[in-house]
Amino acid sequence: MKQMKRILALALFAVVLAGCTGQPSSSSSSVTVQSVPSGDSSSEAEAQPEGYQVDPDYDGQDIPVDFSNLSAKDMEGNALDASIFSDYQLTVINVWATYCSPCLKEMPDLGELSEEYADQGVQIIGIVGDVINSDGTISDSQMEKAAQIIEQTGANYLHIPMDLELYLSDLGVNLYAFPTTYFVDSEGKPVGNGIVGMIPSKEAWQAYIDAHLDAVEQAAKA
Numbered sequence: 001m002k003q004m005k006r007i008l009a010l011a012l013f014a015v016v017l018a019g020c021t022g023q024p025s026s027s028s029s030s031v032t033v034q035s036v037p038s039g040d041s042s043s044e045a046e047a048q049p050e051g052y053q054v055d056p057d058y059d060g061q062d063i064p065v066d067f068s069n070l071s072a073k074d075m076e077g078n079a080l081d082a083s084i085f086s087d088y089q090l091t092v093i094n095v096w097a098t099y100c101s102p103c104l105k106e107m108p109d110l111g112e113l114s115e116e117y118a119d120q121g122v123q124i125i126g127i128v129g130d131v132i133n134s135d136g137t138i139s140d141s142q143m144e145k146a147a148q149i150i151e152q153t154g155a156n157y158l159h160i161p162m163d164l165e166l167y168l169s170d171l172g173v174n175l176y177a178f179p180t181t182y183f184v185d186s187e188g189k190p191v192g193n194g195i196v197g198m199i200p201s202k203e204a205w206q207a208y209i210d211a212h213l214d215a216v217e218q219a220a221k222a
Helices: 002-017 041-047 101-116 140-153 170-174 202-221
Strands: 032-034 053-055 071-073 079-081 090-096 122-128 158-161 180-184
Touching: 071 158, 090 101, 090 202, 101 122, 101 140, 101 202, 140 158, 180 202
Parallel strands: 032 053, 090 122, 122 158
Antiparallel strands: 071 079, 090 180
């Protein structure tokens, strides 16, 4: 039975690998920014770049993921847990794949933002999602490819390879496309909705980060 669950999980993951998408899901022609629970939608709207809007009725086709029970390893095989969030008010978790061109287009901006927000209580973490072999082991060749991409794009922040254990967690259950981005607090608890699809500019990234950081700060004051 355990082996059957593993096979089914890997089969479902193959569907995710085919789901690389280029832009956030929206029924309108403009890009829609998912609302976050800051309590003041008007201030959120002001924080968005020109041409962006907050949709308070967006139901978040992606589901916020709780990372408070994180158990994983970094690219060098060092064990990680939810303590990696504790020194930051907000962590941006960007799930990407080596074959996904929209994912790779985001990474130079994320590399710059990681440095620019480091003294504002914000960190960025990448999770590389296509390093699993069909038997559930980690592919050395894919890991090497991921490391090369990280170096080439300047995305010099923490990256976590998605192993089978991580895929069988809430992350894998709710993941259906690359890239997908989640926001969590210092405990790894979700902040607002995640974002499915590529965020098209550094300015747009800043707007998302600032809005979610504001939500965390407002929650702390409540």
